[in-house]
Structures are given as C-alpha cells and as structure tokens.
Amino acid sequence: MSALKRTLATSLALASLVYGAPNLEERTLDPICVQIASAISSASDVYYALDPLYAKGVSHWASSSSQLPNCVVEPGTAADVGIILGIVGSTRTPFAVKGGGHASNPGFSSTTGVHISMYRFSEINYDATSQTVEVGAGLIWDDVYAALEPFNVNVVGGRVTGVGVAGFTLGGGYSWKTNQYGLTIDTVTAYELVKPNGNVVTVTESSDPDLFKGLKGGFNNFGIVTKFTLQTFPQTQVWGGLITITAPHIPDVAAATAAFQANVNDPKAGIITTYNFLLGEPGISQLLFYDGPTPPAGIFDDFLAIPYFTKDIETRSFSSLVQASPSNATAGSRAIFNTVSILEYTPALLDVILNETIFWGTNLSLKTGTFISYDVEPFLPSIYTHNAQSTAYPPVRSQGLTPFNIYYAWTSSIFDSDFHDAAKASAAAVYNAALSEGQSGIVGAAIYPNYAIFDTPLSDMYGSNLPALQALKAAVDPTNVMGLAGGFKF
Template identity: 80%
Template sequence: MFAAKRILTTLVLTHLATCSPVIEERTLTPSPVCLQIAAAISSASDVYYFGHPLYTKGVYHWASSSSQNPLCVVEPGAASDIGTILGIVGSTQTPFAVKGGGHASNPGFSSTTGVHISMYRFSAINYDAAAQTVEIGSGLIWDDVYAALAPYNVNVVGGRVTGVGVAGFTLGGGYSWKSNQYGLTIDTVTAYELVKPDGTVVTVTDALDPGLFSALKGGLNNFGIVTKFTLKTFPQTQVWGGLITITEAFIPDVAAATAAFQANVNDPKAAIITTYNFLLGEPGISQLLFYDGPTPPAGIFDDFLAIPYFTKDVSTRSFLSLVQASPSNATAGTRAIFNTVSVLDYTPALLDVILNETTFWGINLSLKTGVFISYDVEPFLPSIYSHNAETTAFPPVRTLGLLPFNIYFAWLDPSFDTDFQNAARATAATVFNAAVAEGQSNLIGAPVYPNYAIFDTPLSQIYGSNLATLQSLKATIDPTNVMGLAGGFKF
C-alpha cells in the first residue's frame, strides 16, 4: 500500500496541472501601497508582483489551501525595512501576512490578499561555541539549521519532520525529538530580535523585558515580527531511527507496542510518532522511531521491530538524515487542515478509537477527493514541561504532562474545504470525548497546541488563564492593532 505514495504524487500533480489555479488571478497594475513600500525600503529589500518567479516563491505554502494571491510580495532584507513596511500597512490599514517556512495549514494564517511579507532573506545561522547558543533567521527551515550545526557536533530543539519553518514552529511552542530531554523549543530560546508594531527593532530577553519575553514563547505573531531567534545548543552525536511502514493486518500489534512504549519507556532520549493513515482505500501505519544516540539500549524498540513491515528505513545516521526520512512532504501541494486535542494517555482503548476514526473518515472523505487522512500519536514523558520554570504564553499549565495529537486531512477539490474542516472538528471531538469517558477527566479545559489547532479554536482553549495578561500586553505594545491586520490567532 505504501508504494501508493508515488501514485498519490501523480494524482496531485495531475490535479494541479488540469484544474483551475488555486490562487485567483490578480491585476498586473501595481497597488499604490506596494509602490509606497517599494519607494520607502532600502536596497536590501525588494517588492515583487504577480507573474514574477519570486512572487510565486513568496506565496508558496506546503498546503495549497494556505496560499492566497496578494497585491505584492515583499522580501525584506533588513529589520529596519520591516519597521518601514509595518508603518505603511498600519497607516493605510492594509491587510498583510508574514510567512517563514510556509508550513501553516490554517487558511489565511500566513497569507493574504493584501501585502505578503516573505522572510526568506533572514537566513543567517551564527553559532557561538563559547556561549553554546546559535542565532537563526526566521526565514529558515529546520533542515537548514541542522545542516549548518552538524560540523560543530551540536544541535537545537527543533522540528521533527522535513520542511518545517523555524518561525511559526518556534513562536507556537515547538515539540521536538529532543523535548523529553530539554523541553519545547520555546524553553530553549534565550533572545528574540523583534520588530515591534511601531517599527522599532529591539532585542527581547528575560533580563531586558521579562513580560514580552514570556509572551513571545507561544504567543505567535501578536507582538510584532521576529527576525532572529537565539537558541541554546546541545551536544549531538549520530542518532538511531527512521521510518517503518506497516499494513492494515498488523495495526493491532502497532497499537500494543505504542501503548506499551508510552507506559513503560522512561529513557528521555527515546521517542516515537505513530501515525494512523488512510491512503488509497485502506488504513496503515507510518511509524517513526528515534533515539538520541548511535545505538538504543536493548529492549526499547523491540516490540516495533518485531512487527512485519512493508518498508523499513531504520539505521544509525545523522540527525538531519533522520528528519528527512519523514514522509511529511508526500502530500505537499494538496489542500490541508490540521486539528488537535490534548490527551494524557494513549491507552489501547483510545488507540482503537483513533483507528476507527481513521477508517470512518478515510472511507467517507475519499468520496470528496480526500487523498490522505492521518492521525499522529505523539507520546512524550510526563516531565516534558518541567524543563522551564519561567512563565510562557503556551502552555498555560505545566503541571499536566499533556500529549499533543495531530489530525491532518488532505484533499484536492476546494469546493470541499468546509466538509474537511467540519470533519476535522468532529473527529477531534470524538477522540476527546473518548479520552474523557475512559477516565482522563483532567482534559476538560486543558489547553491545546496552537500549531495544530484549527483556525476557529477559541483563544481560551489555547492560552487558558494566561489569555487576559497576553491581551493586556498586546494592547500596550500594539495600541493601534497593526498586527491585527495579519492572520493567525489574535489576542
């Protein structure tokens, strides 16, 4: 079945070649606001219009449903120019977007019909061996960061699969292969370079501005535009792991192994993602295994390795090689939506519910051009939030070892967008209710991960008791609500 990924790629390419463009056509007459920006920015930056290759590159998203056709694409190359741009869009009340890696699944979160700011030029990576930190630009993807740090035998707490952008991932929290050891990515940030809504460029640290520093840790793009992150680095050897694909007949064995792993494995260097997929007519498993060392201790992954497999790519390798072994780009170019719930325990009974949801929605949504129905089971240690004693915007509660759970649907026809979004809401409710019914009552009112949450998730479900403080800070830093002109979850 998993050879079907090649068939899926063919289906997607055929659809994109034969259907009308996802992005609506724009007039070729430059917008006055774009002309004003072009006249005001320095030679470090540029403005591109419809038809230019860098316009196309600028608006591109991993999910085609996340792209829109803006008045122009601006590629700033200096933080001061971003300040100029914010001044212009704010004074003209022009909607705008800020895009880092372009991996957002929510429509309109990093795209716009107004002015599109593409951060590609913020791509510097500067490692400081003495401080054991690295400065990384907000236009990078994690693959770039891992490759640059590999010669120094160090690494950061970053994305687990290929192609994910640094900026959105970090500003929303950041679950990593190394989170059991060091926490979320936000727990390892030591400084931000931020362009505030009033155009000033500041360095934000805990010492200089503790309130804003905490708010940026999970607070997304509410407080301005981040151009650079400074992260702690950690020693990095070769790692062990990779991808195993497993067919329907052996899903019960995978479920048993996954539940046992979460219940019994306490080694912080070990991690898994068990993904239930429905692809081309049947359910199956994509199993990612990870150990932060060249060889895992005996017994940790034996249950998974004993299961008959369809394909297997597990070895001792570089960290970047393991990340790029993930299948996350198999459906690039399709329409997509994420949704999520938090859970406390991936029990065998809950995994049965997830399998049933995979099959039910896979069968039903395939009739509406659904090409990939996926549920990511992501166990972590209960201590995952104990690595940071500071207050952070997300998670608002660090006393519960909440586990993220990602629902991902991909389809082809935009006329079914609402159907898939409603299905993502319905299936999240089913999984949540099943978890509560089996005794996970602490989940009632528990926060959900912003980077997985569907676009209409109430802010209170993400930020909980932190919300009022974040809203007050936002009003102070951005009194004219410039950042409210951009997409995303807004305080």
C-alpha cells in the first residue's frame, strides 16, 4: 500500500468514527500534505490529527513548543526529505523540523503547516577504525550513550536526560566532556545534509569548508541535517550524580561552587549548581561529575560535606549519570530558556542569582509558575581552544565563556508573556551584576544559541561571523526555503 493510501485509509477511518462524514477527505486532508504523501516512498508516512503517530510527532518536552499542524510527515530517507522540501518550498508552505523536541522557544520546531518529524533517522553506526560514530538526527543523547557503552567509547553530548541530538549539536553543545574536548560542534567530522533544493550531500571541512563552518552553530538555516558523524573518545565508568539541598545550606553551596570554579583545573571534573524555587522555597539541585570511576581526593569535598535532602552519588555508567538528572521533572509544562554569558561565578554574583530565584519564584508562582530555575554551569577558560577550525558559534575563541541558563516552567498560556518578560529581566539583572563587579569581558560576548530566548538578536550570538553567515545562507538557499521554518534565521 502506498504512503498516500495508508494515510487516507487511516485518517478517514479514524475521523469517520468521530464525524461520520462521507466527504471527510475533502474537508480534512490538506492538499499539500496529500501531495507529499503521494510523492514520498514507502519508507516514509504522513499522519493526520486523531492518529496516535500525529500526536507523537508534534509532542515536545515543553507543551508551549507544540502546535497543531495540518499533518505530520515522518520521512524515512534523506531522498524523501528532499522531496518534502521541494514541495513545501515550491508552494511556500510553512513547515517545521523536529528532532528530539527539547526546544523551549515557541514555534522553533513546530508549525501549523507541515510538521517534519525526524524520528525515523535513528541509526547509530560506530566505526572502531576511524573512531567515529554516525548518529541519526531523530535520536536523543540517551540512545547514543547506551549504544556506545558496549564499545567503551562515548561522544561529546548532552548532560541531562531527554535532550535531542540534532538541535543540541546544530546550536553548539556544552557537555560533561567539553573541558576535555570542546563543544559538540568541535567533534563533528561530517554532516549528511538535505539542501533546500533537495540535493543530499555530505558536508565535511574538505568538501565545503564554508558550509561546514556554517553548520557548526548555524541551526537549520542551510537545510535539514539527517545524520551527524562524530568523533568518539574512550569511556570508563564515571563518578557522580545528584544531590538536593534545602534552603538553610544554600550559602555553603555558593561557597563550594565559587571555590570549585576558582581552584579546580581538572578537565575531567564538572558541576552544575541549580538554584530552584519549588513549592514556595528556594533549594539546590547539585550535579557532580568526574570522568573516571573515582575522583582525586579533595575536588568535591566541599559539596559532599554539606547536609543534604537527597543524595545519589556513586560510580556508575555514563548513561546512568545522565539519567540521574532532574531534567524531565517538569516535562509537559510550558517553558522558556534564556541565558547570559559569564566569565566567573563569584560569591557576590551567586548571591544575586539566589535573590533572582527568590524574587521571581515568589512572583511567578502567583501566575501558575511551577518551577523557577537558574543553572550555574562553570567551565574551564580553555574550552574553545580544542578546535582550530572556525565555527559559526562562538564567533571568538580567544576567551572561554560559561553559559548561565534561566529556565521557567508554568501551566497557563495566559501568562506566557509574563514569563518571557521575566526571563529577559532576570537575565539583564544577572548580566548587570556581573558587569558591575568587574567582568568587563562579557561586554559583547556571544550568547549561547541553544539557551537564547526567541527574540535574541543574531548579532548577540554570532558577532562578527553574522555577515558571512548571511551571505552563505543566501548562496545555499537563494529562494529562502528554510525561512519557511521556525528558528533563528540568517
């Protein structure tokens, strides 16, 4: 049965149960979706509302990132992606591309037009000879880590559970292994890319250096990536996990966090100190990580000495550590990220962050806020030195930056603008506090695209690289097909 016949049979059968309408085909099937269904191969499918696979296709980690499209297209081959791009491009139909679905910006990977779900691009092919792995664009990092564990190797990927491979990689990628190997984009050796004209190409530094650079931080401006080839690195068991700490001990956490950034230079060690406001109180979710079975004595002693509410610290697999994170605790809520680039987390700046947590937690809880969170993510200043290649992000590699992440979750859409405005105001407060204490190096510093709120100016993320990226976009996509999709656009 062809993809079109399967689509019609499923959609009409389901819909007739609800509507009982004999002419339902004319009223419910979007003509562009029908055209796509008739053109793609049997490896792909189109789904309409009422089909469970439609619901799966549009679903995001943040409910505010989901929209109801005319149809969900689930391509199974790169060639079919090219056919789909040809149809939406020629008809000027808005579309979306969703990988893992972890985007928080509304409309960035959703649409009311044609929704392309990359779920079927799920291959993981490890090559021990080249020490690389091919990874499909529909995967989450949990899948990749589990597949590589039997080989005792790993990649530079996401730090918490549920994060998609595609958006994370195309936007940069800060990892537990970044101190050792750089950003995820620094470890990509090839992209399988479906260009806006439908051609399927493999992009490497030698085949197309400008496009290779543009894909390293440039999101979906240049087409749809269906596969990434990543460097792999040896992986032993790791040490770490999650500690939760209540309000009375937050000053101890702040002191330990500031001391860690100032004094710990071991590239295998990492932390995320998260200030939360939950159920009317501030608290801490403290992630500790060491890339080995046992950390050297003293590195984490300050954290381990603090009285805790819960503690899950042990020697474990990398997958186990990632899944110990609290990332999915608020899945299904409305959500937004925003960010500031910081050079140093001083005790004074951490006090400001605590005050922001309490102020906005108290105020936003009155507007259905369920989780107000501030992630302190210190990295070594050498993180951008691992790659000699030029990348779209960061535009400057002479100064290492650490991304500070604001994350808000809430339940009612009537307060969307309140949370968006608060995320911007709070980011400005933290930025101004860092500046006032002497961190002049953050003036003009690039903002991390994967954490940036939807209306962040492109120049704030790409700096002096922006004109070249805009010229590259015009050359690769002269009819602006990718402009029909959401996201930051050159």
